[in-house]
Amino acid sequence: MSTDELRAAAHAAVDEAVTVLRDGRGEPLARIGKAAKDFLTEVDLASEAALKAALAKSTPEIGFYGEEGGGADLHRGRVWVADPLDGTINYATGSPLCGVMLGLLEDGEPVLGVIDLPFLGVRTDGGAVVDVDGFDEAIVGMGDAFHQGGGERLDAYLRLTMDVHRRALRFRCVGSAAVLWTWLATGSIQGMLLAHNNPYDVVAGHAIARASGAVVTDYAGAPLTLDAPGALAAAPSVHGELVAAARELASSTPG
Template sequence: MASRDDLQLAQRLADAAGDAIRPFFRARFDIETKGDLSPVTQADRAAEAAMRSILEKERPQDGIIGEEYGNVREDAAHVWVLDPIDGTRSFIAGRPIFGTLVALMQEGWPVLGLIDQPISRERWIGRTGDATTLNGQPIRTRPCRALDQAILASTGPQYFPGCTGEHFSILAGQCRDAVWGGDCYNYALLATGHVDIVAEAGLKLYDIAALVPVVEGADGHMCDWQGNPLDRDSKGDVVAMGDIARMDDILEALAHGHEGH
Protein backbone atom coordinates (compact mmCIF):
# COMPACT_ATOMS: atom_id res chain seq x y z
CA MET A 1 0.00 0.00 0.00
CA ALA A 2 1.20 3.50 -0.79
CA SER A 3 2.28 5.55 2.22
CA ARG A 4 1.41 9.14 3.03
CA ASP A 5 4.95 10.07 1.97
CA ASP A 6 4.33 8.39 -1.39
CA LEU A 7 1.13 10.39 -1.80
CA GLN A 8 2.84 13.67 -0.98
CA LEU A 9 5.66 12.87 -3.40
CA ALA A 10 3.21 12.03 -6.19
CA GLN A 11 1.56 15.42 -5.73
CA ARG A 12 4.89 17.21 -5.85
CA LEU A 13 5.72 15.37 -9.07
CA ALA A 14 2.44 16.56 -10.60
CA ASP A 15 3.10 20.10 -9.38
CA ALA A 16 6.50 20.08 -11.09
CA ALA A 17 5.04 18.71 -14.31
CA GLY A 18 2.30 21.34 -14.31
CA ASP A 19 4.81 24.14 -13.81
CA ALA A 20 6.73 22.82 -16.84
CA ILE A 21 3.63 22.41 -19.03
CA ARG A 22 1.68 25.62 -18.47
CA PRO A 23 4.08 28.01 -20.26
CA PHE A 24 3.75 25.93 -23.44
CA PHE A 25 -0.07 25.66 -23.49
CA ARG A 26 -1.52 27.47 -26.53
CA ALA A 27 1.96 28.82 -27.24
CA ARG A 28 4.35 28.08 -30.07
CA PHE A 29 6.62 25.10 -29.47
CA ASP A 30 8.47 22.40 -31.34
CA ILE A 31 6.59 19.23 -32.29
CA GLU A 32 8.34 16.03 -33.30
CA THR A 33 7.01 12.69 -34.50
CA LYS A 34 8.25 9.59 -32.67
CA GLY A 35 8.91 6.20 -34.20
CA ASP A 36 5.34 5.06 -33.51
CA LEU A 37 4.09 8.19 -35.36
CA SER A 38 2.78 9.77 -32.16
CA PRO A 39 3.65 13.43 -31.52
CA VAL A 40 5.92 14.68 -28.74
CA THR A 41 6.55 18.28 -27.70
CA GLN A 42 9.01 20.28 -25.64
CA ALA A 43 6.39 20.33 -22.92
CA ASP A 44 6.23 16.51 -22.73
CA ARG A 45 9.98 16.29 -22.29
CA ALA A 46 10.28 19.19 -19.86
CA ALA A 47 7.53 17.79 -17.65
CA GLU A 48 8.97 14.29 -17.49
CA ALA A 49 12.49 15.61 -16.89
CA ALA A 50 11.20 17.68 -13.97
CA MET A 51 9.52 14.65 -12.39
CA ARG A 52 12.48 12.34 -12.93
CA SER A 53 14.86 14.86 -11.38
CA ILE A 54 12.85 14.82 -8.15
CA LEU A 55 12.66 11.01 -8.08
CA GLU A 56 16.37 10.51 -8.75
CA LYS A 57 17.18 12.86 -5.88
CA GLU A 58 14.64 11.62 -3.33
CA ARG A 59 13.98 7.99 -4.30
CA PRO A 60 17.18 6.75 -5.98
CA GLN A 61 16.32 3.16 -5.08
CA ASP A 62 12.90 3.24 -6.81
CA GLY A 63 12.34 2.34 -10.43
CA ILE A 64 11.03 4.73 -13.08
CA ILE A 65 9.05 3.91 -16.21
CA GLY A 66 8.44 6.98 -18.35
CA GLU A 67 7.07 7.62 -21.81
CA GLU A 68 9.78 10.01 -22.99
CA TYR A 69 12.99 8.95 -21.25
CA GLY A 70 12.65 5.19 -20.85
CA ASN A 71 13.01 2.88 -17.88
CA VAL A 72 15.47 2.53 -15.02
CA ARG A 73 15.47 0.00 -12.17
CA GLU A 74 12.17 -1.36 -13.47
CA ASP A 75 12.58 -4.52 -11.38
CA ALA A 76 12.60 -2.53 -8.12
CA ALA A 77 9.88 -3.29 -5.57
CA HIS A 78 8.54 0.28 -5.98
CA VAL A 79 8.30 1.69 -9.50
CA TRP A 80 7.02 5.12 -10.50
CA VAL A 81 5.21 5.23 -13.84
CA LEU A 82 5.06 8.62 -15.56
CA ASP A 83 3.21 10.00 -18.55
CA PRO A 84 3.94 13.73 -18.61
CA ILE A 85 1.19 14.59 -21.11
CA ASP A 86 -1.37 11.89 -21.79
CA GLY A 87 -3.25 13.38 -24.70
CA THR A 88 -0.48 15.21 -26.54
CA ARG A 89 -2.71 15.73 -29.59
CA SER A 90 -5.26 17.56 -27.44
CA PHE A 91 -2.47 19.59 -25.87
CA ILE A 92 -1.16 20.60 -29.31
CA ALA A 93 -4.69 21.60 -30.36
CA GLY A 94 -5.11 23.80 -27.27
CA ARG A 95 -7.76 21.53 -25.72
CA PRO A 96 -7.43 21.29 -21.91
CA ILE A 97 -8.50 17.64 -21.75
CA PHE A 98 -5.04 16.10 -21.51
CA GLY A 99 -3.45 15.14 -18.22
CA THR A 100 -0.27 14.26 -16.37
CA LEU A 101 -0.29 10.69 -15.07
CA VAL A 102 1.71 9.62 -12.02
CA ALA A 103 1.47 6.09 -10.66
CA LEU A 104 3.25 4.03 -8.05
CA MET A 105 3.42 0.28 -8.60
CA GLN A 106 4.38 -2.23 -5.94
CA GLU A 107 5.33 -5.74 -7.00
CA GLY A 108 3.83 -5.06 -10.42
CA TRP A 109 0.45 -3.72 -9.25
CA PRO A 110 -0.70 -0.06 -9.28
CA VAL A 111 -1.40 1.10 -5.71
CA LEU A 112 -1.41 4.89 -6.21
CA GLY A 113 -2.61 6.90 -9.17
CA LEU A 114 -2.91 10.60 -9.92
CA ILE A 115 -4.52 12.32 -12.91
CA ASP A 116 -3.66 16.02 -13.04
CA GLN A 117 -5.11 18.57 -15.47
CA PRO A 118 -2.68 21.47 -15.07
CA ILE A 119 -4.73 24.09 -16.94
CA SER A 120 -8.07 23.64 -15.14
CA ARG A 121 -6.11 22.62 -12.01
CA GLU A 122 -8.19 19.54 -11.43
CA ARG A 123 -6.47 16.66 -9.65
CA TRP A 124 -7.86 13.19 -9.14
CA ILE A 125 -6.06 10.96 -6.65
CA GLY A 126 -6.67 7.26 -6.07
CA ARG A 127 -4.90 5.14 -3.49
CA THR A 128 -5.60 1.51 -2.66
CA GLY A 129 -7.78 1.42 0.46
CA ASP A 130 -8.95 5.04 0.16
CA ALA A 131 -11.78 6.78 -1.65
CA THR A 132 -10.76 8.65 -4.79
CA THR A 133 -10.76 12.43 -4.48
CA LEU A 134 -11.06 15.36 -6.88
CA ASN A 135 -9.23 18.37 -5.43
CA GLY A 136 -9.56 16.81 -2.01
CA GLN A 137 -13.28 15.94 -2.16
CA PRO A 138 -14.42 12.28 -2.32
CA ILE A 139 -16.08 11.27 -5.59
CA ARG A 140 -17.77 8.18 -6.94
CA THR A 141 -19.07 6.75 -10.17
CA ARG A 142 -22.77 6.62 -11.03
CA PRO A 143 -25.02 3.58 -11.47
CA CYS A 144 -25.90 2.44 -14.99
CA ARG A 145 -29.03 0.31 -15.40
CA ALA A 146 -28.31 -0.93 -18.94
CA LEU A 147 -25.90 -0.44 -21.84
CA ASP A 148 -28.51 1.52 -23.78
CA GLN A 149 -28.39 4.10 -20.98
CA ALA A 150 -24.60 4.38 -21.01
CA ILE A 151 -22.33 7.15 -22.26
CA LEU A 152 -19.20 5.61 -23.76
CA ALA A 153 -15.99 7.62 -24.11
CA SER A 154 -12.87 6.81 -26.08
CA THR A 155 -9.96 8.68 -27.61
CA GLY A 156 -11.16 7.81 -31.11
CA PRO A 157 -12.28 4.94 -33.34
CA GLN A 158 -9.18 5.38 -35.52
CA TYR A 159 -7.08 3.84 -32.72
CA PHE A 160 -8.83 0.45 -32.94
CA PRO A 161 -7.21 -1.70 -35.63
CA GLY A 162 -8.84 -4.62 -37.44
CA CYS A 163 -11.21 -6.85 -35.50
CA THR A 164 -10.55 -4.82 -32.36
CA GLY A 165 -12.27 -1.93 -34.08
CA GLU A 166 -15.19 -4.09 -35.14
CA HIS A 167 -15.76 -5.31 -31.58
CA PHE A 168 -15.48 -1.78 -30.23
CA SER A 169 -18.05 -0.62 -32.80
CA ILE A 170 -20.46 -3.27 -31.55
CA LEU A 171 -20.11 -1.96 -27.99
CA ALA A 172 -20.49 1.65 -29.14
CA GLY A 173 -23.63 0.74 -31.08
CA GLN A 174 -25.28 -0.60 -27.94
CA CYS A 175 -24.62 2.52 -25.85
CA ARG A 176 -26.85 5.58 -25.69
CA ASP A 177 -24.10 7.89 -26.88
CA ALA A 178 -20.37 8.02 -27.55
CA VAL A 179 -17.93 10.90 -27.16
CA TRP A 180 -14.47 11.10 -28.71
CA GLY A 181 -11.19 12.56 -27.52
CA GLY A 182 -10.06 12.97 -23.95
CA ASP A 183 -7.47 10.27 -23.26
CA CYS A 184 -6.98 10.03 -19.47
CA TYR A 185 -9.55 12.78 -18.87
CA ASN A 186 -12.28 10.30 -19.82
CA TYR A 187 -11.36 8.05 -16.91
CA ALA A 188 -11.40 11.02 -14.56
CA LEU A 189 -14.89 11.91 -15.78
CA LEU A 190 -15.98 8.31 -15.28
CA ALA A 191 -14.69 8.39 -11.70
CA THR A 192 -16.63 11.62 -11.14
CA GLY A 193 -19.89 10.14 -12.44
CA HIS A 194 -20.22 11.86 -15.83
CA VAL A 195 -19.27 8.97 -18.14
CA ASP A 196 -20.24 5.29 -17.79
CA ILE A 197 -17.74 3.34 -19.91
CA VAL A 198 -14.30 3.97 -21.38
CA ALA A 199 -12.82 1.44 -23.82
CA GLU A 200 -9.45 1.64 -25.54
CA ALA A 201 -6.91 -0.62 -27.25
CA GLY A 202 -3.15 -0.76 -27.53
CA LEU A 203 -2.31 1.31 -24.45
CA LYS A 204 1.10 1.19 -22.77
CA LEU A 205 1.76 0.77 -19.06
CA TYR A 206 2.34 4.51 -18.63
CA ASP A 207 -1.14 5.12 -20.13
CA ILE A 208 -2.84 2.70 -17.74
CA ALA A 209 -1.15 2.48 -14.35
CA ALA A 210 -2.40 5.74 -12.82
CA LEU A 211 -5.97 5.21 -14.00
CA VAL A 212 -6.69 2.00 -12.11
CA PRO A 213 -6.51 3.35 -8.51
CA VAL A 214 -8.48 6.46 -9.53
CA VAL A 215 -11.33 4.49 -11.14
CA GLU A 216 -11.47 1.70 -8.56
CA GLY A 217 -11.24 4.06 -5.58
CA ALA A 218 -14.40 5.73 -6.92
CA ASP A 219 -16.29 2.38 -6.92
CA GLY A 220 -15.64 1.78 -10.61
CA HIS A 221 -13.82 -1.14 -12.17
CA MET A 222 -11.03 -1.57 -14.73
CA CYS A 223 -9.91 -4.71 -16.53
CA ASP A 224 -8.70 -5.94 -19.90
CA TRP A 225 -11.14 -7.03 -22.59
CA GLN A 226 -11.13 -10.56 -21.17
CA GLY A 227 -12.01 -9.35 -17.68
CA ASN A 228 -8.54 -9.81 -16.18
CA PRO A 229 -7.16 -7.27 -13.69
CA LEU A 230 -4.58 -4.80 -15.00
CA ASP A 231 -0.96 -5.11 -13.94
CA ARG A 232 2.54 -4.55 -15.31
CA ASP A 233 2.11 -7.31 -17.92
CA SER A 234 -1.29 -6.31 -19.32
CA LYS A 235 -1.23 -5.95 -23.11
CA GLY A 236 -3.20 -2.69 -23.25
CA ASP A 237 -6.76 -3.42 -24.39
CA VAL A 238 -8.63 -1.91 -21.45
CA VAL A 239 -12.14 -1.09 -20.36
CA ALA A 240 -13.31 1.01 -17.42
CA MET A 241 -16.85 1.00 -16.11
CA GLY A 242 -18.58 3.04 -13.47
CA ASP A 243 -21.03 0.25 -12.59
CA ILE A 244 -19.55 -3.24 -12.31
CA ALA A 245 -23.05 -4.65 -12.84
CA ARG A 246 -22.56 -3.89 -16.55
CA MET A 247 -19.31 -5.87 -16.77
CA ASP A 248 -20.75 -9.01 -18.37
CA ASP A 249 -22.69 -6.97 -20.94
CA ILE A 250 -19.60 -4.94 -21.85
CA LEU A 251 -17.24 -7.89 -22.14
CA GLU A 252 -19.78 -9.85 -24.18
CA ALA A 253 -20.09 -6.99 -26.65
CA LEU A 254 -16.33 -6.59 -26.93
CA ALA A 255 -15.59 -10.29 -27.28
CA HIS A 256 -18.38 -11.61 -29.44
CA GLY A 257 -20.82 -8.99 -30.55
CA HIS A 258 -23.79 -11.21 -29.81
CA GLU A 259 -25.64 -8.70 -27.69
CA GLY A 260 -28.43 -7.07 -29.67
CA HIS A 261 -27.31 -8.61 -32.99
Protein backbone atom coordinates in the same frame (compact mmCIF):
# COMPACT_ATOMS: atom_id res chain seq x y z
CA MET B 1 7.39 5.73 3.41
CA SER B 2 3.71 5.64 4.31
CA THR B 3 0.96 5.75 1.71
CA ASP B 4 0.16 9.33 2.72
CA GLU B 5 3.80 10.34 2.25
CA LEU B 6 3.95 8.66 -1.14
CA ARG B 7 0.75 10.38 -2.20
CA ALA B 8 2.12 13.74 -1.08
CA ALA B 9 5.31 13.13 -3.07
CA ALA B 10 3.23 12.27 -6.14
CA HIS B 11 1.15 15.42 -5.84
CA ALA B 12 4.25 17.58 -5.44
CA ALA B 13 5.85 16.04 -8.54
CA VAL B 14 2.68 16.51 -10.56
CA ASP B 15 2.64 20.16 -9.46
CA GLU B 16 6.04 20.58 -11.14
CA ALA B 17 4.86 18.93 -14.35
CA VAL B 18 1.68 20.99 -14.47
CA THR B 19 3.76 24.16 -14.23
CA VAL B 20 5.69 23.03 -17.31
CA LEU B 21 2.44 22.43 -19.21
CA ARG B 22 1.04 25.80 -18.22
CA ASP B 23 4.24 27.64 -19.12
CA GLY B 24 4.35 26.00 -22.55
CA ARG B 25 0.72 26.69 -23.35
CA GLY B 26 0.31 28.73 -26.52
CA GLU B 27 4.01 28.63 -27.41
CA PRO B 28 5.13 27.40 -30.86
CA LEU B 29 5.98 23.72 -30.44
CA ALA B 30 8.26 21.63 -32.62
CA ARG B 31 6.77 18.23 -33.34
CA ILE B 32 9.16 15.34 -32.82
CA GLY B 33 7.95 12.24 -34.66
CA LYS B 34 7.45 9.06 -32.61
CA ALA B 35 5.38 6.77 -34.82
CA ALA B 36 2.65 6.93 -37.44
CA LYS B 37 0.06 9.51 -36.39
CA ASP B 38 1.98 10.29 -33.20
CA PHE B 39 4.52 12.85 -32.02
CA LEU B 40 5.94 14.45 -28.92
CA THR B 41 7.08 17.99 -28.15
CA GLU B 42 9.69 19.70 -25.99
CA VAL B 43 6.95 20.14 -23.38
CA ASP B 44 6.57 16.35 -23.06
CA LEU B 45 10.30 16.06 -22.47
CA ALA B 46 10.49 18.97 -20.01
CA SER B 47 7.48 17.71 -18.06
CA GLU B 48 8.98 14.23 -17.76
CA ALA B 49 12.29 15.71 -16.61
CA ALA B 50 10.46 17.75 -13.95
CA LEU B 51 8.60 14.69 -12.67
CA LYS B 52 11.74 12.58 -12.57
CA ALA B 53 13.77 15.25 -10.77
CA ALA B 54 11.08 15.90 -8.16
CA LEU B 55 10.63 12.21 -7.41
CA ALA B 56 14.37 11.53 -7.32
CA LYS B 57 14.59 14.13 -4.57
CA SER B 58 11.55 13.07 -2.54
CA THR B 59 11.66 9.28 -3.09
CA PRO B 60 15.21 8.37 -4.19
CA GLU B 61 14.68 4.73 -3.31
CA ILE B 62 11.85 4.30 -5.84
CA GLY B 63 12.47 3.63 -9.53
CA PHE B 64 11.09 5.75 -12.36
CA TYR B 65 9.62 4.88 -15.75
CA GLY B 66 8.45 7.61 -18.14
CA GLU B 67 6.70 7.48 -21.49
CA GLU B 68 9.50 9.30 -23.26
CA GLY B 69 12.58 7.89 -21.54
CA GLY B 70 11.57 4.46 -20.24
CA GLY B 71 13.45 3.44 -17.13
CA ALA B 72 13.13 0.90 -14.32
CA ASP B 73 11.84 -2.67 -14.53
CA LEU B 74 8.08 -2.38 -14.08
CA HIS B 75 7.66 -5.82 -12.55
CA ARG B 76 9.96 -5.48 -9.53
CA GLY B 77 9.77 -3.32 -6.43
CA ARG B 78 8.30 0.16 -6.34
CA VAL B 79 8.33 2.14 -9.58
CA TRP B 80 6.78 5.49 -10.44
CA VAL B 81 5.16 5.37 -13.91
CA ALA B 82 4.59 8.71 -15.61
CA ASP B 83 2.87 10.10 -18.64
CA PRO B 84 4.20 13.66 -18.57
CA LEU B 85 1.72 14.96 -21.13
CA ASP B 86 -1.16 12.68 -21.98
CA GLY B 87 -3.04 14.00 -25.00
CA THR B 88 -0.04 15.63 -26.68
CA ILE B 89 -1.90 16.26 -29.93
CA ASN B 90 -4.74 17.89 -28.02
CA TYR B 91 -2.26 20.07 -26.14
CA ALA B 92 -0.38 21.03 -29.29
CA THR B 93 -3.57 22.04 -31.07
CA GLY B 94 -5.02 24.07 -28.20
CA SER B 95 -7.49 21.57 -26.73
CA PRO B 96 -7.87 21.50 -22.93
CA LEU B 97 -8.34 17.70 -23.01
CA CYS B 98 -4.90 16.71 -21.78
CA GLY B 99 -3.10 16.09 -18.52
CA VAL B 100 -0.35 14.62 -16.39
CA MET B 101 -0.55 11.05 -15.09
CA LEU B 102 1.60 9.58 -12.33
CA GLY B 103 1.12 6.12 -10.87
CA LEU B 104 2.99 3.90 -8.48
CA LEU B 105 3.58 0.19 -9.06
CA GLU B 106 4.56 -2.25 -6.34
CA ASP B 107 5.86 -5.52 -7.80
CA GLY B 108 3.85 -4.81 -10.94
CA GLU B 109 0.60 -3.92 -9.15
CA PRO B 110 -0.82 -0.37 -9.33
CA VAL B 111 -1.22 0.98 -5.80
CA LEU B 112 -1.55 4.76 -6.17
CA GLY B 113 -2.30 7.32 -8.84
CA VAL B 114 -2.61 11.04 -9.41
CA ILE B 115 -4.06 12.62 -12.56
CA ASP B 116 -4.19 16.35 -13.21
CA LEU B 117 -6.12 17.98 -16.06
CA PRO B 118 -4.68 21.48 -15.73
CA PHE B 119 -6.81 23.21 -18.35
CA LEU B 120 -10.01 21.73 -16.96
CA GLY B 121 -9.07 22.57 -13.36
CA VAL B 122 -9.37 18.97 -12.19
CA ARG B 123 -7.06 16.77 -10.15
CA THR B 124 -7.94 13.36 -8.79
CA ASP B 125 -6.32 10.60 -6.78
CA GLY B 126 -9.65 8.91 -6.04
CA GLY B 127 -13.36 9.29 -6.48
CA ALA B 128 -16.60 7.37 -6.73
CA VAL B 129 -18.00 5.83 -9.90
CA VAL B 130 -21.63 6.54 -10.71
CA ASP B 131 -23.47 3.37 -11.66
CA VAL B 132 -26.56 3.16 -13.88
CA ASP B 133 -29.31 0.60 -14.46
CA GLY B 134 -28.03 -0.71 -17.78
CA PHE B 135 -25.77 -0.27 -20.79
CA ASP B 136 -28.33 1.86 -22.57
CA GLU B 137 -28.01 4.42 -19.75
CA ALA B 138 -24.22 4.42 -19.74
CA ILE B 139 -21.80 6.91 -21.23
CA VAL B 140 -18.81 5.01 -22.59
CA GLY B 141 -15.47 6.40 -23.71
CA MET B 142 -12.96 4.74 -26.02
CA GLY B 143 -9.36 5.53 -26.87
CA ASP B 144 -8.08 6.43 -30.31
CA ALA B 145 -8.10 3.48 -32.70
CA PHE B 146 -4.72 4.28 -34.25
CA HIS B 147 -3.02 2.59 -31.28
CA GLN B 148 -4.23 -0.75 -32.67
CA GLY B 149 -1.99 -0.42 -35.71
CA GLY B 150 -3.82 -2.24 -38.48
CA GLY B 151 -5.26 -5.54 -39.60
CA GLU B 152 -7.74 -7.74 -37.77
CA ARG B 153 -7.35 -6.05 -34.38
CA LEU B 154 -8.02 -2.57 -35.78
CA ASP B 155 -11.09 -3.80 -37.68
CA ALA B 156 -12.47 -5.44 -34.52
CA TYR B 157 -11.84 -2.27 -32.53
CA LEU B 158 -13.65 -0.11 -35.07
CA ARG B 159 -16.62 -2.50 -35.12
CA LEU B 160 -16.73 -2.34 -31.32
CA THR B 161 -16.67 1.45 -31.51
CA MET B 162 -19.72 1.43 -33.76
CA ASP B 163 -21.53 -1.06 -31.52
CA VAL B 164 -20.90 0.99 -28.39
CA HIS B 165 -21.93 4.15 -30.22
CA ARG B 166 -25.24 2.53 -31.21
CA ARG B 167 -26.10 0.96 -27.86
CA ALA B 168 -24.80 3.23 -25.13
CA LEU B 169 -26.56 6.40 -24.02
CA ARG B 170 -23.60 8.39 -25.32
CA PHE B 171 -20.17 7.69 -26.78
CA ARG B 172 -16.98 9.65 -26.07
CA CYS B 173 -13.59 9.68 -27.82
CA VAL B 174 -11.48 12.55 -26.51
CA GLY B 175 -7.87 11.66 -27.34
CA SER B 176 -6.65 11.42 -23.76
CA ALA B 177 -6.60 8.44 -21.41
CA ALA B 178 -6.08 10.88 -18.54
CA VAL B 179 -9.46 12.45 -19.25
CA LEU B 180 -11.26 9.11 -19.58
CA TRP B 181 -9.83 7.71 -16.32
CA THR B 182 -10.74 10.92 -14.49
CA TRP B 183 -14.26 10.97 -15.88
CA LEU B 184 -14.80 7.32 -14.95
CA ALA B 185 -13.53 7.78 -11.40
CA THR B 186 -15.60 10.93 -10.85
CA GLY B 187 -18.85 9.72 -12.41
CA SER B 188 -18.98 11.54 -15.74
CA ILE B 189 -18.82 8.28 -17.71
CA GLN B 190 -19.63 4.68 -16.77
CA GLY B 191 -17.21 2.77 -18.95
CA MET B 192 -14.01 3.10 -20.95
CA LEU B 193 -11.81 0.99 -23.19
CA LEU B 194 -8.33 1.84 -24.41
CA ALA B 195 -6.81 0.56 -27.65
CA HIS B 196 -3.69 -0.53 -25.77
CA ASN B 197 -2.25 -1.18 -22.31
CA ASN B 198 0.75 1.16 -22.31
CA PRO B 199 1.77 1.40 -18.64
CA TYR B 200 2.15 5.18 -18.63
CA ASP B 201 -1.45 5.51 -19.86
CA VAL B 202 -2.88 2.89 -17.52
CA VAL B 203 -1.11 2.52 -14.16
CA ALA B 204 -2.32 5.77 -12.55
CA GLY B 205 -5.84 5.40 -13.90
CA HIS B 206 -6.04 1.74 -12.93
CA ALA B 207 -5.22 2.54 -9.30
CA ILE B 208 -7.62 5.49 -9.16
CA ALA B 209 -10.51 3.76 -10.94
CA ARG B 210 -10.25 0.61 -8.83
CA ALA B 211 -10.19 2.66 -5.62
CA SER B 212 -13.26 4.52 -6.90
CA GLY B 213 -15.33 1.37 -7.32
CA ALA B 214 -14.77 0.57 -10.99
CA VAL B 215 -14.05 -2.93 -12.28
CA VAL B 216 -10.73 -2.86 -14.15
CA THR B 217 -9.80 -5.75 -16.48
CA ASP B 218 -8.44 -6.66 -19.87
CA TYR B 219 -10.71 -6.99 -22.91
CA ALA B 220 -11.75 -10.51 -21.93
CA GLY B 221 -12.67 -9.58 -18.37
CA ALA B 222 -9.56 -11.07 -16.72
CA PRO B 223 -7.66 -9.07 -14.09
CA LEU B 224 -5.63 -6.34 -15.76
CA THR B 225 -1.88 -6.91 -15.65
CA LEU B 226 1.06 -5.14 -17.24
CA ASP B 227 1.17 -7.83 -19.93
CA ALA B 228 -2.50 -7.61 -20.97
CA PRO B 229 -3.20 -6.54 -24.58
CA GLY B 230 -5.63 -3.78 -23.64
CA ALA B 231 -7.39 -2.05 -20.76
CA LEU B 232 -11.12 -1.93 -20.01
CA ALA B 233 -12.83 -0.42 -16.99
CA ALA B 234 -16.42 0.28 -16.05
CA ALA B 235 -18.96 0.73 -13.31
CA PRO B 236 -20.09 -2.67 -11.97
CA SER B 237 -23.45 -2.80 -13.78
CA VAL B 238 -21.84 -1.91 -17.14
CA HIS B 239 -18.66 -3.97 -17.01
CA GLY B 240 -20.10 -7.35 -17.99
CA GLU B 241 -21.88 -6.05 -21.06
CA LEU B 242 -18.84 -4.04 -22.17
CA VAL B 243 -16.69 -7.17 -21.89
CA ALA B 244 -19.28 -9.13 -23.89
CA ALA B 245 -19.25 -6.44 -26.57
CA ALA B 246 -15.45 -6.66 -26.72
CA ARG B 247 -15.40 -10.44 -27.25
CA GLU B 248 -14.30 -10.21 -30.89
CA LEU B 249 -11.60 -7.70 -29.99
CA ALA B 250 -10.33 -9.92 -27.19
CA SER B 251 -9.88 -12.87 -29.54
CA SER B 252 -8.45 -10.92 -32.52
CA THR B 253 -4.80 -10.95 -33.57
CA PRO B 254 -2.82 -7.72 -33.14
CA GLY B 255 -1.87 -5.97 -36.37
